[in-house]
Amino acid sequence: MLNSSLSELSAALAGGKLSSVELTQMFLARIARLNGALNAFITVDEERSLECARRADAARLHDAVGPLNGIPIAHKDIFCTSGVRTTCGSRMLANFTSPYDAHVVERFAAAGAVLLGKTNMDEFAMGSSSETSWFGPVRNPWDTTRVPGGSSGGSAVAVAARLAPAATGTDTGGSIRQPAAMSGISGLKPTYGVVSRYGMVAFASSLDQAGPMAKSAADLALLLNVMAGFDERDSTSLEREPEDYARDLDKPLAGLRIGLPREYFSEGVDTDVAARVCEAIREFETLGASTVEVNLPNTRLSLPSYYVLALAEASSNLSRFDGVRYGHRAAQYRDLLDMYCRSRAEGFGAEVKRRILIGTYVLSAGYYDAYYLQAQKLRRLVARDFAAAFGGCDLIMGPTAPGTAFPHGANTDDPVQMYLNDIFTIAVNLAGLPGMSIPCGFDSRGLPVGLQIIGNYFSEARMLGAAHRYQLATDWHARVPTETPL
Amino acid sequence: MNWEIVIGIETHAQLAAASKIFSGASTAYGAAPNTQASAVDIALPGVLPVLNKRAVECAIKFGLAVGATINRRSVFARKNYFYPDLPKGYQISQYELPIVKGGSLTILTKQGEKTVRLTRAHLEEDAGKSLHEDFHGMSGIDLNRAGTPLLEIVTEPDVHSAEEAVAYAKALHALVRWIDICDGNMQEGSFRCDANVSVRKPNAPLGTRAEIKNLNSFRFMEQAIQYEVKRQIEILEDGGKLVQETRLYDPDRDETRSMRSKEDAHDYRYFPDPDLLPLEVSEAWIEQVKGSMPELPQARYGKLIAYGLLPDQANQHMSSRESSTFALSAFTGASRNDIPSLSNWITGPLSAKLNEESLEFAQSRVTSEQLRRLVARIDDGTLSRKMAKEVFDAMWSGEGDADAIIEKRGLKQLSDSTAVEKIVDEVLAANAKQVEDYRAGKAKAFNALIGQVMKATKGKANPQQVNEILRRKLSG
Numbered sequence: 001m002l003n004s005s006l007s008e009l010s011a012a013l014a015g016g017k018l019s020s021v022e023l024t025q026m027f028l029a030r031i032a033r034l035n036g037a038l039n040a041f042i043t044v045d046e047e048r049s050l051e052c053a054r055r056a057d058a059a060r061l062h063d064a065v066g067p068l069n070g071i072p073i074a075h076k077d078i079f080c081t082s083g084v085r086t087t088c089g090s091r092m093l094a095n096f097t098s099p100y101d102a103h104v105v106e107r108f109a110a111a112g113a114v115l116l117g118k119t120n121m122d123e124f125a126m127g128s129s130s131e132t133s134w135f136g137p138v139r140n141p142w143d144t145t146r147v148p149g150g151s152s153g154g155s156a157v158a159v160a161a162r163l164a165p166a167a168t169g170t171d172t173g174g175s176i177r178q179p180a181a182m183s184g185i186s187g188l189k190p191t192y193g194v195v196s197r198y199g200m201v202a203f204a205s206s207l208d209q210a211g212p213m214a215k216s217a218a219d220l221a222l223l224l225n226v227m228a229g230f231d232e233r234d235s236t237s238l239e240r241e242p243e244d245y246a247r248d249l250d251k252p253l254a255g256l257r258i259g260l261p262r263e264y265f266s267e268g269v270d271t272d273v274a275a276r277v278c279e280a281i282r283e284f285e286t287l288g289a290s291t292v293e294v295n296l297p298n299t300r301l302s303l304p305s306y307y308v309l310a311l312a313e314a315s316s317n318l319s320r321f322d323g324v325r326y327g328h329r330a331a332q333y334r335d336l337l338d339m340y341c342r343s344r345a346e347g348f349g350a351e352v353k354r355r356i357l358i359g360t361y362v363l364s365a366g367y368y369d370a371y372y373l374q375a376q377k378l379r380r381l382v383a384r385d386f387a388a389a390f391g392g393c394d395l396i397m398g399p400t401a402p403g404t405a406f407p408h409g410a411n412t413d414d415p416v417q418m419y420l421n422d423i424f425t426i427a428v429n430l431a432g433l434p435g436m437s438i439p440c441g442f443d444s445r446g447l448p449v450g451l452q453i454i455g456n457y458f459s460e461a462r463m464l465g466a467a468h469r470y471q472l473a474t475d476w477h478a479r480v481p482t483e484t485p486l
Numbered sequence: 487m488n489w490e491i492v493i494g495i496e497t498h499a500q501l502a503a504a505s506k507i508f509s510g511a512s513t514a515y516g517a518a519p520n521t522q523a524s525a526v527d528i529a530l531p532g533v534l535p536v537l538n539k540r541a542v543e544c545a546i547k548f549g550l551a552v553g554a555t556i557n558r559r560s561v562f563a564r565k566n567y568f569y570p571d572l573p574k575g576y577q578i579s580q581y582e583l584p585i586v587k588g589g590s591l592t593i594l595t596k597q598g599e600k601t602v603r604l605t606r607a608h609l610e611e612d613a614g615k616s617l618h619e620d621f622h623g624m625s626g627i628d629l630n631r632a633g634t635p636l637l638e639i640v641t642e643p644d645v646h647s648a649e650e651a652v653a654y655a656k657a658l659h660a661l662v663r664w665i666d667i668c669d670g671n672m673q674e675g676s677f678r679c680d681a682n683v684s685v686r687k688p689n690a691p692l693g694t695r696a697e698i699k700n701l702n703s704f705r706f707m708e709q710a711i712q713y714e715v716k717r718q719i720e721i722l723e724d725g726g727k728l729v730q731e732t733r734l735y736d737p738d739r740d741e742t743r744s745m746r747s748k749e750d751a752h753d754y755r756y757f758p759d760p761d762l763l764p765l766e767v768s769e770a771w772i773e774q775v776k777g778s779m780p781e782l783p784q785a786r787y788g789k790l791i792a793y794g795l796l797p798d799q800a801n802q803h804m805s806s807r808e809s810s811t812f813a814l815s816a817f818t819g820a821s822r823n824d825i826p827s828l829s830n831w832i833t834g835p836l837s838a839k840l841n842e843e844s845l846e847f848a849q850s851r852v853t854s855e856q857l858r859r860l861v862a863r864i865d866d867g868t869l870s871r872k873m874a875k876e877v878f879d880a881m882w883s884g885e886g887d888a889d890a891i892i893e894k895r896g897l898k899q900l901s902d903s904t905a906v907e908k909i910v911d912e913v914l915a916a917n918a919k920q921v922e923d924y925r926a927g928k929a930k931a932f933n934a935l936i937g938q939v940m941k942a943t944k945g946k947a948n949p950q951q952v953n954e955i956l957r958r959k960l961s962g
Contacts, residue, residue, distance in 0.1 A: 080532045093531065100525055102532055199532040206760035234534050235762050313760055316564050319575020320529040324627070340568055363566070363755035372757055
């Protein structure tokens with residue numbers, strides 16, 4: 001059961017083979033056994049989860065229920081959940097309980113899913129290793145001396161180690177895809193605006209997008225069907241006809257044109273990673289797809305553009321954490337300014353402070369034009385690259401990250417090296433495009449490698465369909481981490 | 487030494503919307519602290535702003551009323567600064583691209599009409615309130631006001647005296663109420679002005695300015711500007727230098743005090759708010775708003791003038807849309823000769839009654855039509871002014887129309903000349919002494935005789951007619 005797909009679990013529940021309570025207990029037991037070593041969850045409320053499960057079981061008796069009814073889901077601790085604290089991996093919010101549910105949380109609750117717990121993450125989603133959490137680093141189940149990627153590392157590890165059948169994540173510059181790649185699972189960042197940001201603690205509003213993390217593309221499709229949809233409480237939410245993201249799962253790959261960006265196969269990519277990605281692309285060709293070389297010449301500019309825009313927005317988004325109304329307030333202070341300074345100095349970790357400082361700097365009088373406006377221009381160039389590339393292909397593929405999981409502490413003293421982890425993922429956020437990562441093999445150390453699939457706007461169903469065909473032909477996604485056997 | 491005074495005015499008008507500009511919380515005034523602050527208003531983690539359409543419509547109305555350009559695309563920006571009553575740590579406002587650009591307002595000063603050009607008007611949210619009393623050395627924060635929709639209206643430096651500034655503020659105050667976008671309640675802070683004041687020698691470049699805040703009444707505005715101008719001129723004439731600063735007017739001491747200088751000014755780090763898409767206003771939307779707008783003051787004023795009123799008189803009916811509506815409705819169908827008198831009745835006795843009972847024109851106990859018929863009875867000689875006042879009071883008390891009251895109270899003025907002549911003859915016969923005195927040159931005796939005639943007619947005679955008849959008979 002721990003290794004079953006969502007459809008298998010759904011069928012088992014529907015067929016009465018097991019109850020949601022039993023299923024939930026199974027995962028809670030595994031969390032109790034393994035979370036100490038992995039630190040994937042910040043908060044687990046067993047009683048509440050079981051209560052959810054009992055309600056799902058009861059609902060099944062007299063109502064027509066959806067495919068996710070009774071299935072436990074873990075939420076990244078960036079989504080507000082009423083009654084369960086929402087920390088965002090920060091001391092600032094260590095004791096914060098939201099009075100309301102995020103849109104995504106509401107959607108899963110309405111679908112009858114069981115809230116299994118809140119997963120660990122880089123503080124305020126700022127990081128690529130899940131090491132910056134106030135609640136300690138998350139450990140990679142393939143090698144616990146290594147990071148799982150980030151910022152949605154807790155969700156990635158929860159799924160990889162089979163502590164949860166599926167999880168939610170958020171992706172501002174790669175925070176779903178990069179940990180999915182490093183932890184050996186599948187993750188999808190939808191087109192910007194497909195999933196409402198309401199109730200998601202903001203990092204960089206114009207880039208943040210929630211998405212599903214699971215063991216397979218087929219599972220992602222079921223999850224996205226629940227998460228996606230217009231929400232009038234988010235002005236950037238897109239008002240579109242609901243669609244079935246699973247509709248292309250059975251579509252053959254014949255005729256699919258895969259664009260291979262020269263820039264994604266250049267130096268700086270680990271040789272094992274490059275080899276696994278090339279093998280995966282050959283598999284797609286075997287399945288009937290064709291490949292074409294495309295150019296994304298402004299890829300190298302996406303990193304500086306991202307780190308100006310994302311940090312500018314973050315510096316403003318995090319201003320509300322001032323210790324006045326909620327969140328951490330210093331125990332002692334002299335006056336108002338001192339209260340702000342101490343509360344924020346104590347409440348935020350080093351990486352968050354670094355980003356607030358950079359973001360504040362780039363927005364300051366006299367620097368705005370040189371940084372923010374230039375970065376906006378680069379952002380448009382990056383988007384234009386993709387528009388041109390999609391003129392000649394249906395999907396773009398390449399590595400999700402240049403390397404595999406690195407040891408804890410390896411990049412903590414070198415923020416730029418850490419930021420380079422996102423070199424292949426952030427352009428997708430800048431352009432607002434959908435992107436996903438699926439497992440495509442292992443490096444020589446036995447660490448998972450991720451294949452990134454980038455689609456044009458609203459082509460999630462197509463991407464999921466292609467990934468699903470690949471996963472029917474391979475079994476990389478079904479491998480269970482060596483350190484957390486079933 | 488002659489100095490030219492240069493003033494630009496920024497006004498925050500609270501828009502007449504039932505809910506806040508980015509949340510569904512109520513904007514009603516006077517609720518218990520923090521009871522009208524939603525999750526969005528207190529800036530909980532994860533909440534997002536959603537623009538209130540009604541606030542946008544108010545801004546469009548204003549733009550149309552002042553002949554401005556309505557920008558088809560405007561952008562909300564974040565103005566970043568820390569303050570406990572600013573929950574998000576930034577205020578959402580329009581910065582580089584406001585919704586309303588340009589336009590102008592005509593004001594009436596002692597020197598005549600004058601046009602004040604507007605720079606812009608933009609939408610923004612209000613902050614909450616910090617309360618520094620009653621908290622034993624701590625501060626209280628009330629976020630009921632946080633997120634209240636405001637329109638900030640900015641003029642060019644076209645105002646050149648305290649008197650003009652007040653005339654502008656009054657004209658703007660009347661306009662925003664006229665078009666129903668602001669209740670104009672200055673005590674509750676619905677209409678607040680800041681004045682940027684500087685002085686210079688004629689033709690010299692603009693002088694260093696001081697921004698005076700906290701002008702929440704027209705009188706304070708006038709006093710503050712007068713004080714500030716005097717202060718600046720004194721410093722300059724003493725050879726001193728001014729610093730650019732923000733000053734606060736203290737009405738108790740009638741002086742302005744420095745609040746902060748330019749050096750302490752915040753760097754607000756404005757940037758477009760990524761939570762809100764650029765505001766797109768379609769031509770169709772503008773047309774729809776245009777269709778919902780009342781006739782504008784300029785057009786109304788023109789109509790009043792067309793009825794033959796003098797500018798001052800016409801202006802007295804322009805204090806509100808209802809006031810002008812009442813006047814025009816009274817004038818419609820009135821004889822041309824009655825218009826000045828009707829106008830006086832409206833601005834005089836009727837307004838006095840309304841004030842006395844705190845009623846709006848729409849709630850007047852005497853309708854415009856009733857008033858018109860009353861004045862017609864004065865014009866045709868039926869009523870004397872004194873009798874008319876009695877009839878008016880009776881009408882106000884709900885005794886019906888003028889004619890009914892005249893009938894019921896027997897108030898008809900005696901204008902049948904033969905009847906009056908008969909009474910005059912009787913009075914002359916009975917008052918031989920006065921007649922003698924009058925003929926001997928004592929003018930006072932004439933008035934006594936008129937008094938006797940009026941007494942004999944119980945006040946119903948037309949005094950003018952009595953005067954004529956009496957004069958004729960005495961000279962005969």
